Amino acid sequence: MSTYRDEDPRLHDIKTKIRVVPNFPKPGIMFQDITTLLLDPKAFKDTIDLFVERYKGKNISVVAGIEARGFIFGSPIALAIGAKFVPLRKPKKLPGKVISQEYILEYGRDCLEIHVGAVEPGERALVVDDLIATGGTLCAAMDLLGKLNPFLISYYITICHCSERVGAEVVECGCVIELPELKGRERLNGKALYVLVECFECCQ
Ligand SMILES: O=P(O)(O)OC[C@H]1O[C@H](OP(=O)(O)OP(=O)(O)O)[C@H](O)[C@@H]1O
Numbered sequence: 001m002s003t004y005r006d007e008d009p010r011l012h013d014i015k016t017k018i019r020v021v022p023n024f025p026k027p028g029i030m031f032q033d034i035t036t037l038l039l040d041p042k043a044f045k046d047t048i049d050l051f052v053e054r055y056k057g058k059n060i061s062v063v064a065g066i067e068a069r070g071f072i073f074g075s076p077i078a079l080a081i082g083a084k085f086v087p088l089r090k091p092k093k094l095p096g097k098v099i100s101q102e103y104i105l106e107y108g109r110d111c112l113e114i115h116v117g118a119v120e121p122g123e124r125a126l127v128v129d130d131l132i133a134t135g136g137t138l139c140a141a142m143d144l145l146g147k148l149n150p151f152l153i154s155y156y157i158t159i160c161h162c163s164e165r166v167g168a169e170v171v172e173c174g175c176v177i178e179l180p181e182l183k184g185r186e187r188l189n190g191k192a193l194y195v196l197v198e199c200f201e202c203c204q
Pocket residue numbers: 066067068069070129130131132133134135136137138184
Protein backbone atom coordinates (compact mmCIF):
# COMPACT_ATOMS: atom_id res chain seq x y z
CA MET A 1 0.00 0.00 0.00
CA SER A 2 1.17 3.53 -0.64
CA THR A 3 1.88 5.95 2.19
CA TYR A 4 -0.97 8.12 0.95
CA ARG A 5 -3.47 5.35 1.40
CA ASP A 6 -2.12 4.27 4.76
CA GLU A 7 -2.49 7.78 6.08
CA ASP A 8 -5.92 8.58 4.72
CA PRO A 9 -8.52 8.19 7.50
CA ARG A 10 -11.29 7.58 4.96
CA LEU A 11 -9.86 4.15 4.15
CA HIS A 12 -10.46 2.67 7.57
CA ASP A 13 -14.11 3.69 7.46
CA ILE A 14 -14.53 2.26 3.95
CA LYS A 15 -13.07 -1.06 5.04
CA THR A 16 -15.40 -1.33 8.02
CA LYS A 17 -18.42 -0.81 5.75
CA ILE A 18 -17.63 -3.86 3.58
CA ARG A 19 -19.46 -6.87 4.92
CA VAL A 20 -17.75 -10.27 4.76
CA VAL A 21 -20.18 -13.14 4.21
CA PRO A 22 -18.69 -16.61 4.83
CA ASN A 23 -19.50 -19.48 2.48
CA PHE A 24 -21.17 -17.40 -0.23
CA PRO A 25 -21.80 -18.22 -3.03
CA LYS A 26 -20.24 -21.57 -2.15
CA PRO A 27 -18.49 -23.20 0.81
CA GLY A 28 -15.04 -21.80 1.57
CA ILE A 29 -15.55 -18.40 -0.08
CA MET A 30 -15.49 -15.33 2.15
CA PHE A 31 -17.63 -13.01 0.04
CA GLN A 32 -16.73 -9.31 0.14
CA ASP A 33 -20.12 -7.62 0.02
CA ILE A 34 -19.92 -4.00 -1.15
CA THR A 35 -23.70 -3.46 -0.90
CA THR A 36 -23.24 -2.48 2.76
CA LEU A 37 -20.72 0.17 1.69
CA LEU A 38 -23.31 1.58 -0.72
CA LEU A 39 -25.78 1.98 2.17
CA ASP A 40 -23.50 4.60 3.72
CA PRO A 41 -23.50 7.74 1.54
CA LYS A 42 -20.36 9.17 3.16
CA ALA A 43 -18.32 5.99 2.80
CA PHE A 44 -19.57 5.51 -0.78
CA LYS A 45 -18.71 9.12 -1.65
CA ASP A 46 -15.28 8.80 0.02
CA THR A 47 -14.64 5.71 -2.11
CA ILE A 48 -15.44 7.57 -5.32
CA ASP A 49 -13.51 10.67 -4.19
CA LEU A 50 -10.33 8.66 -3.56
CA PHE A 51 -10.37 7.39 -7.14
CA VAL A 52 -11.27 10.81 -8.52
CA GLU A 53 -8.41 12.46 -6.63
CA ARG A 54 -6.03 9.93 -8.18
CA TYR A 55 -7.29 10.09 -11.77
CA LYS A 56 -8.44 13.70 -12.29
CA GLY A 57 -6.15 15.57 -14.66
CA LYS A 58 -4.54 12.35 -15.96
CA ASN A 59 -6.00 12.79 -19.45
CA ILE A 60 -8.18 9.69 -19.14
CA SER A 61 -10.99 9.78 -21.69
CA VAL A 62 -12.56 6.36 -21.00
CA VAL A 63 -13.60 4.63 -17.81
CA ALA A 64 -14.38 0.98 -18.58
CA GLY A 65 -16.51 -0.61 -15.84
CA ILE A 66 -16.73 -4.39 -15.53
CA GLU A 67 -20.17 -5.99 -15.11
CA ALA A 68 -21.77 -5.86 -12.68
CA ARG A 69 -20.19 -4.23 -9.66
CA GLY A 70 -17.66 -2.27 -11.70
CA PHE A 71 -20.59 -0.26 -13.08
CA ILE A 72 -21.46 1.03 -9.60
CA PHE A 73 -18.02 2.57 -9.02
CA GLY A 74 -16.99 3.26 -12.62
CA SER A 75 -19.92 5.49 -13.60
CA PRO A 76 -19.52 8.17 -10.90
CA ILE A 77 -15.74 8.16 -11.39
CA ALA A 78 -16.23 8.74 -15.12
CA LEU A 79 -18.62 11.65 -14.53
CA ALA A 80 -16.32 13.28 -11.99
CA ILE A 81 -13.18 13.12 -14.14
CA GLY A 82 -15.00 14.13 -17.33
CA ALA A 83 -14.52 10.80 -19.12
CA LYS A 84 -17.00 8.65 -20.98
CA PHE A 85 -18.23 5.47 -19.32
CA VAL A 86 -18.06 2.23 -21.27
CA PRO A 87 -19.62 -0.96 -19.87
CA LEU A 88 -17.72 -4.23 -20.36
CA ARG A 89 -20.56 -6.71 -20.29
CA LYS A 90 -21.13 -10.42 -19.97
CA PRO A 91 -22.19 -12.20 -23.22
CA LYS A 92 -25.41 -11.40 -25.06
CA LYS A 93 -26.23 -8.25 -23.09
CA LEU A 94 -25.07 -5.60 -25.56
CA PRO A 95 -27.40 -5.01 -28.52
CA GLY A 96 -24.87 -3.67 -31.04
CA LYS A 97 -21.90 -5.25 -32.77
CA VAL A 98 -19.43 -6.41 -30.14
CA ILE A 99 -15.83 -7.48 -29.65
CA SER A 100 -15.46 -10.39 -27.21
CA GLN A 101 -12.75 -11.69 -24.92
CA GLU A 102 -13.01 -15.07 -23.24
CA TYR A 103 -11.27 -15.76 -19.97
CA ILE A 104 -10.68 -18.61 -17.55
CA LEU A 105 -12.25 -18.54 -14.11
CA GLU A 106 -11.41 -20.83 -11.21
CA TYR A 107 -14.27 -23.02 -12.33
CA GLY A 108 -15.11 -22.71 -16.01
CA ARG A 109 -14.94 -19.86 -18.52
CA ASP A 110 -16.57 -16.49 -18.96
CA CYS A 111 -16.49 -13.70 -21.50
CA LEU A 112 -16.53 -9.90 -21.60
CA GLU A 113 -17.86 -7.85 -24.50
CA ILE A 114 -17.60 -4.23 -25.62
CA HIS A 115 -19.52 -2.35 -28.29
CA VAL A 116 -17.54 -1.77 -31.46
CA GLY A 117 -16.82 1.96 -31.74
CA ALA A 118 -17.32 2.75 -28.04
CA VAL A 119 -13.60 3.42 -27.70
CA GLU A 120 -11.31 4.91 -30.34
CA PRO A 121 -7.79 3.59 -30.90
CA GLY A 122 -5.28 5.48 -28.77
CA GLU A 123 -7.73 6.61 -26.09
CA ARG A 124 -6.45 6.50 -22.51
CA ALA A 125 -8.58 4.12 -20.46
CA LEU A 126 -9.04 3.33 -16.79
CA VAL A 127 -10.51 -0.10 -15.96
CA VAL A 128 -12.69 -0.17 -12.81
CA ASP A 129 -14.04 -3.10 -10.84
CA ASP A 130 -15.06 -3.64 -7.24
CA LEU A 131 -12.58 -6.42 -6.53
CA ILE A 132 -9.55 -8.29 -7.80
CA ALA A 133 -9.25 -11.93 -6.76
CA THR A 134 -7.35 -14.14 -9.25
CA GLY A 135 -7.03 -11.26 -11.70
CA GLY A 136 -8.61 -13.18 -14.59
CA THR A 137 -11.38 -10.65 -15.08
CA LEU A 138 -9.06 -7.62 -15.17
CA CYS A 139 -6.73 -9.42 -17.57
CA ALA A 140 -9.62 -10.11 -19.91
CA ALA A 141 -10.72 -6.47 -19.70
CA MET A 142 -7.23 -5.28 -20.57
CA ASP A 143 -6.91 -7.76 -23.41
CA LEU A 144 -10.19 -6.47 -24.78
CA LEU A 145 -9.22 -2.82 -24.53
CA GLY A 146 -5.52 -3.12 -25.12
CA LYS A 147 -3.38 -1.88 -27.88
CA LEU A 148 -2.55 -4.53 -30.45
CA ASN A 149 1.08 -4.85 -31.45
CA PRO A 150 1.04 -4.49 -35.27
CA PHE A 151 3.27 -7.54 -35.59
CA LEU A 152 0.58 -9.64 -33.94
CA ILE A 153 -2.30 -8.63 -36.19
CA SER A 154 -1.87 -11.56 -38.56
CA TYR A 155 -1.60 -13.89 -35.55
CA TYR A 156 -4.93 -12.69 -34.20
CA ILE A 157 -6.62 -12.98 -37.57
CA THR A 158 -5.27 -16.48 -38.24
CA ILE A 159 -5.31 -18.06 -34.80
CA CYS A 160 -8.07 -16.22 -32.97
CA HIS A 161 -10.18 -15.45 -36.05
CA CYS A 162 -10.44 -11.96 -34.70
CA SER A 163 -9.44 -8.97 -36.79
CA GLU A 164 -10.78 -6.32 -34.43
CA ARG A 165 -9.27 -5.00 -31.26
CA VAL A 166 -10.12 -1.75 -29.57
CA GLY A 167 -6.60 -0.33 -29.45
CA ALA A 168 -6.94 1.76 -26.29
CA GLU A 169 -4.09 2.45 -23.89
CA VAL A 170 -4.99 1.07 -20.47
CA VAL A 171 -3.45 3.50 -17.99
CA GLU A 172 -4.31 1.60 -14.81
CA CYS A 173 -6.83 -0.71 -13.18
CA GLY A 174 -8.65 0.59 -10.11
CA CYS A 175 -10.43 -1.67 -7.61
CA VAL A 176 -11.97 -1.07 -4.21
CA ILE A 177 -10.80 -4.42 -2.78
CA GLU A 178 -7.84 -6.74 -3.39
CA LEU A 179 -7.58 -10.30 -2.10
CA PRO A 180 -3.74 -10.46 -2.10
CA GLU A 181 -3.61 -14.15 -1.21
CA LEU A 182 -5.04 -15.00 -4.62
CA LYS A 183 -2.11 -13.22 -6.30
CA GLY A 184 -4.18 -11.53 -9.00
CA ARG A 185 -1.74 -8.62 -9.11
CA GLU A 186 1.00 -10.96 -10.37
CA ARG A 187 -1.21 -11.94 -13.27
CA LEU A 188 -1.47 -8.39 -14.57
CA ASN A 189 1.93 -8.52 -16.28
CA GLY A 190 3.17 -5.38 -14.57
CA LYS A 191 0.14 -3.25 -15.42
CA ALA A 192 -0.49 -0.71 -12.67
CA LEU A 193 -3.18 -1.66 -10.16
CA TYR A 194 -4.53 0.74 -7.55
CA VAL A 195 -6.64 -0.64 -4.69
CA LEU A 196 -8.15 1.03 -1.66
CA VAL A 197 -8.52 -1.92 0.68
CA GLU A 198 -6.55 -5.16 0.99
CA CYS A 199 -8.29 -8.10 2.58
CA PHE A 200 -6.06 -10.81 4.08
CA GLU A 201 -7.10 -14.13 5.60
CA CYS A 202 -10.60 -13.63 4.37
CA CYS A 203 -10.67 -15.48 1.11
CA GLN A 204 -11.07 -19.16 0.26
O1 LIG B 1 -10.14 -11.47 -10.10
P1 LIG B 1 -11.15 -12.52 -10.48
O2 LIG B 1 -10.84 -13.86 -9.93
O3 LIG B 1 -11.39 -12.56 -11.96
O4 LIG B 1 -12.53 -12.14 -9.78
C1 LIG B 1 -12.99 -10.80 -9.69
C2 LIG B 1 -14.36 -10.66 -10.31
O5 LIG B 1 -15.30 -11.50 -9.62
C3 LIG B 1 -16.44 -10.72 -9.31
O6 LIG B 1 -17.34 -10.68 -10.35
P2 LIG B 1 -18.30 -11.91 -10.72
O7 LIG B 1 -17.63 -12.75 -11.77
O8 LIG B 1 -18.71 -12.59 -9.46
O9 LIG B 1 -19.52 -11.20 -11.46
P3 LIG B 1 -20.64 -10.16 -10.95
O10 LIG B 1 -19.95 -8.85 -10.57
O11 LIG B 1 -21.49 -10.01 -12.15
O12 LIG B 1 -21.35 -10.77 -9.76
C4 LIG B 1 -15.87 -9.33 -9.09
O13 LIG B 1 -16.87 -8.34 -9.17
C5 LIG B 1 -14.84 -9.23 -10.18
O14 LIG B 1 -15.40 -8.78 -11.41
